[in-house]
Every structure is written in structure tokens, then in C-alpha cells.
Amino acid sequence: MTRRLADVSTSARLATPGEGLGQDELALAARNHGLPLEAMRYDITPPGLHYILTHYDIPHVPDDAAWRLTVNGRVRHPLSLSPAQLRTRPAVTTRVTLECAGNGRALLTPRPVSQPWLVEAVGTAEWTGVPLRLLLDEAGVASDAVDVVFTGADHGVERGVEQDYQRSLPLDIATGDEPEVLVAYAMNGQPLPPQHGSPLRLVVPGWYGMAHVKWLRDVTVVDTPFTGFQQSVAYRIRQGPEEAGEPVTRIAPRALLIPPGFPDFMSRTRVVAPGPVRLEGRAWSGRAPVTSVEVSTDSGATWHRAELEPDHGHRWAWRRWSRMWSPVPGTHVLSARAYDEAGNAQPLEQPWNRGGFANNLVQRVPVFCTDPTSR
Ligand SMILES: Nc1nc2c(c(=O)[nH]1)N[C@H]1C(S)=C(S)[C@@H](COP(=O)(O)O)O[C@H]1N2
Ligand SMILES: [Mo]
Numbered sequence: 001m002t003r004r005l006a007d008v009s010t011s012a013r014l015a016t017p018g019e020g021l022g023q024d025e026l027a028l029a030a031r032n033h034g035l036p037l038e039a040m041r042y043d044i045t046p047p048g049l050h051y052i053l054t055h056y057d058i059p060h061v062p063d064d065a066a067w068r069l070t071v072n073g074r075v076r077h078p079l080s081l082s083p084a085q086l087r088t089r090p091a092v093t094t095r096v097t098l099e100c101a102g103n104g105r106a107l108l109t110p111r112p113v114s115q116p117w118l119v120e121a122v123g124t125a126e127w128t129g130v131p132l133r134l135l136l137d138e139a140g141v142a143s144d145a146v147d148v149v150f151t152g153a154d155h156g157v158e159r160g161v162e163q164d165y166q167r168s169l170p171l172d173i174a175t176g177d178e179p180e181v182l183v184a185y186a187m188n189g190q191p192l193p194p195q196h197g198s199p200l201r202l203v204v205p206g207w208y209g210m211a212h213v214k215w216l217r218d219v220t221v222v223d224t225p226f227t228g229f230q231q232s233v234a235y236r237i238r239q240g241p242e243e244a245g246e247p248v249t250r251i252a253p254r255a256l257l258i259p260p261g262f263p264d265f266m267s268r269t270r271v272v273a274p275g276p277v278r279l280e281g282r283a284w285s286g287r288a289p290v291t292s293v294e295v296s297t298d299s300g301a302t303w304h305r306a307e308l309e310p311d312h313g314h315r316w317a318w319r320r321w322s323r324m325w326s327p328v329p330g331t332h333v334l335s336a337r338a339y340d341e342a343g344n345a346q347p348l349e350q351p352w353n354r355g356g357f358a359n360n361l362v363q364r365v366p367v368f369c370t371d372p373t374s375r
Contacts, residue, residue: 005162006160008157009158009159009160010159011159011160012113012241012354013112013113014110014111014354015110015111015112016110017110019111021106021116022113025106025113025115025116028115028116029115031052031054032051032052032054032115034051034117034118034120034122035050035051035122035123036049037119037120037257038258038259040256040281040318043124043317043320044095044124044125044126044188045123045124045125047190047193049123050124051100051122053115053209054154054195054214055165056165057154058154058194059153059154059194059215060194061194061198061199061215064198064199065082065084067083067200068080068081068082068217069081069083069086069200069216069217069218070217071136071139071219072218072219072220072221073145073149073220073221073222074142074144074221074223075140075142076140076142077138077139077140078139079135083199083200086129086130086183086185086200087185090131090134091128091129091130092128092129092130092131092182093126093127093128093186094126094127094180094203094205094316095124095125095126095314095316095317096124096125096126096127096205096316097122097123097124097251097284097317098124098125098209099121099122099254099284099286100115100117100121100122100208100209101209101210101248102114102115102117102355102356102357103117103119103120103121103122103254104356104358104359105117105355106118106356107119107359108350108352108356108359109352111356112354112355112356114355114356119363121209122284122318124318125187126189127182127184127187128182128184128187128189129185129200130183131177131180131182132148132174132175132181132182132183132202133177135219136148136219137175139221141171141175141221142221144223145171146170146224146225147168147171147224147226148168148169148170148171148220148221149168149218149219149220149226149228150167150168150202150213150218151164151166151213151220152165152166152213152214152215152216152217153215153217154214158234161229163228163230165214165215165230166213166226166228166229167213167230167231169181169204171221173204179206179207180205181202181203181204181205182202182203183201183216183219184197184201184202196214197212197214197215197216200216201214202216205315205316206250206286206287206316207249207250208251208286208358210230210248211249232244234355235247235248235355236248237355237357237358238353238354238355239354245353248355248357248358250286250287251286251287252285252286252287252344252346253283253284253285253287253290253338253339253340253344253346254284254285254346255281255283255293255338255362255363256281256282256283256363257281257295257334257335257336257363257365258280258282259365260272260277260279260365261273261277261367269366270365270366271368271369271370272327272370273370273372274326274328274369274371275327276325277326278322278324278325279295279306279334279336280322280323281293281322281336282318282319283308283318283321284318284338285338285340285344286316287344288340288342289315290338290339291339291341292305292306292338292339293305293306293308293336293337293338293339294306294336294337294339295336296337296362297325297334298332298333299332299333299335299364300333300335303337307321307322307323308320309321321336327367328369329369329371330369330371331366331368332366332367332368333365333367334365334367335362335363335365337362347361348362349361
């Protein structure tokens with residue numbers, strides 16, 4: 001019996017009611033790890049703790065010097081640049097909180113079967129690179145250009161479609177400076193590690209992770225809207241499978257708690273003692289600056305304003321927030337909720353869509369407060 005590629009690479013589906021995580025989802029979760037939430041204590045995520053999402057394999061790049069980044073398509077002067085040549089150009093360093101568009105997916109009902117993130121697909125790094133608009137300027141973009149397509153060196157098959165990982169940006173975003181898109185060669189002052197796109201990757205501050213193309217090989221300016229798989233099939237907000245849907249773009253606001261106290265190994269339920277506890281965490285939005293964070297310690301019944309740190313000039317990075325809490329013995333559910341300047345807020349009901357994208361439903365952290373009188 002002959003098998004076709006489509007037999008090993010099946011369509012997207014939703015888990016049936018009560019269906020547990022499968023081996024396929026476990027395999028993805030083991031490859032693509034999240035941020036341990038306690039690591040939100042660091043302004044910049046330490047090496048190895050930043051979340052990772054790779055659709056296919058991490059390309060093996062034994063020799064950076066042989067790498068070429070091309071800028072081609074609808075340009076007057078195509079470019080072919082080595083990483084060393086890029087490093088001689090004007091450099092910018094930007095602190096960016098990156099979040100996977102699928103963050104929160106595994107908490108949805110019904111669950112879209114894919115990378116099963118809870119809430120930890122986030123991290124913050126300082127990316128250094130060349131502003132993309134300078135490279136496009138140097139190449140001379142033709143007047144009929146509409147999109148810029150970014151091709152990674154990784155190759156795979158997804159829902160029956162064999163492909164190089166490719167995403168596009170509209171020309172005005174690619175050449176804009178709010179945010180300023182970077183072709184990055186360093187992460188936290190070090191060359192990019194293999195899993196984060198060595199030797200070059202795109203960084204699009206404020207946009208969900210899928211836009212930040214790793215192992216960047218080609219930048220192609222095109223005169224028709226790009227309709228590749230990761231643009232038109234994946235990363236669309238749809239309710240039904242036949243809808244064209246809306247594209248996934250900028251990061252919706254989210255606040256997360258650094259879980260207080262200490263955890264139970266299996267349930268991860270937090271254990272605290274009665275008395276003052278500082279609740280703290282991070283909040284971010286790629287749509288507009290965060291304006292406030294509220295905390296609930298009673299399962300969302302009442303909300304109280306947290307203290308929010310200024311952004312210290314890092315518009316595209318998460319901000320620290322905190323609020324004191326004095327728990328009494330018993331069980332509690334903690335939540336935090338971010339609001340941004342454009343009026344976006346985190347929903348209290350799940351914002352469901354078939355791909356499980358941009359689920360910024362408020363986090364729930366169960367906490368058990370011990371009773372010292374009944375040990
Ligand atoms: N070439 C390539 N770029 C990619 C991906 C990929 O699979 N291949 N995954 C994207 C997705 S979905 C996310 S969330 C981010 C994750 O970046 P990180 O692994 O550096 O955290 O990379 C994006 N860039
Ligand atoms: Mo992602």
C-alpha cells in the first residue's frame with residue numbers, strides 16, 4: 001500500500017470532549033518548552049529559559065561565514081550579505097517580550113490539537129541587529145511593492161503542505177519605525193543560539209512570535225499579497241474551518257503572576273503561610289502601552305489595582321507589577337488582568353477560535369494557605 005504525504009501530515013482538528021493530550025502533543029511539548037513562570041523575576045530572561053517554538057527541525061549551521069541573507073524580488077539592487085557584513089552596518093538593540101500566538105491554547109474548550117501551551121510561551125530578550133528598513137532602502141524597493149516575504153532555512157510539511165517556513169509583513173510595517181523591525185544577529189549580547197535562529201532572525205517588536213522568522217535566508221519584496229501557508233492557512237482567527245478568517249498580528253494584553261509560595265510537585269498548587277505575601281508578575285501588550293493591572297484573590301469576584309512599574313524606556317518589553325496580599329488559611333484562586341492604552345483588556349471568558357490563537361483569558365493560580373493551628 002502506498003502512502004501519500006497527506007497520510008502522514010493530517011488536517012487540523014479539535015480534541016473530542018474529554019480527550020486527553022496525545023503523544024503527538026506531548027512530543028511537541030517536549031521539543032518546545034515554555035518559560036518557568038518564576039523566571040519572570042528577571043527583566044531579561046536568562047539563557048535557556050526563554051520559551052521556544054520551532055515548527056520543523058532546527059537547521060544545522062556549521063559555518064556562519066557561509067550564510068547569505070539575500071534581499072531580492074521587487075528591488076533595484078538585490079543584496080547578498082554575510083552575517084559579518086551585516087555586523088558592519090548601523091546596529092540597534094531593542095528589548096522585546098516575545099509571545100507565541102498559541103499561548104493559552106491547551107486551556108481552551110474544545111482544545112485545538114497542536115502545541116499545547118498553557119500560559120508560559122513568553123520570554124524577554126535584548127535583540128541586536130540592523131533595522132530592516134535600512135536594508136530595504138539600500139536595495140531600493142520598487143513602487144509596486146506590497147508585501148515583504150521572509151524565508152527561513154527550515155523545511156517541513158504541515159497539513160499536507162511541504163514548505164520552507166515563510167511569513168510576510170505588509171510593506172508599511174516592514175519599512176516602519178514603530179515598531180522598528182530588525183534583522184537580528186545577537187540575543188542578549190551573544191550570537192543567536194541555534195534554537196533562536198542562528199545566525200540571523202527577524203524581530204518584529206509587538207507582534208506574536210510567528211512573525212519573527214528564524215534562520216532568515218531570504219527577504220523577498222513582492223507586488224502581490226503573499227498567500228503562503230503560514231500567512232493564509234495557519235495563523236488566522238476563525239470560528240469555522242471554511243472561513244478566510246482574520247490574520248494574527250499584534251500581541252493582545254496579558255498579565256501573569258509569578259506563582260507565590262512553593263509548589264506541589266504534581267498538581268503545581270501553590271502553598272503559602274498566612275500573613276503578608278507580595279504578589280508580583282509581568283504585564284505586556286503589543287497593541288498599546290499597558291495602562292493598568294488588576295489583581296483578584298477571590299476567583300475573579302473582586303479586583304484591586306496593582307502597582308505598575310514604568311517601562312524604563314522599553315516600550316516593547318513586559319513591565320513589573322505587584323500588590324500585597326494577606327491570605328487566611330484555606331484555598332484561594334489568584335488572577336491578574338492587564339489593560340492597555342487602546343482600551344484592550346483581558347477577557348474573563350475564553351476567546352475561542354479554531355487555531356487557539358491569542359487566548360489571553362486571565363490566568364488562574366490555585367493557592368493553598370496553611371493553617372498553623374492545625375498542622
Ligand atoms: N524559521 C522559523 N521561524 C520561526 C518559527 C519556525 O518554526 N521556523 N516559529 C515561529 C514561532 S510560531 C514562534 S512563537 C517564534 C518563537 O521564537 P523563539 O523560539 O526564539 O522563542 O519563532 C517563529 N519563527
Ligand atoms: Mo508561535
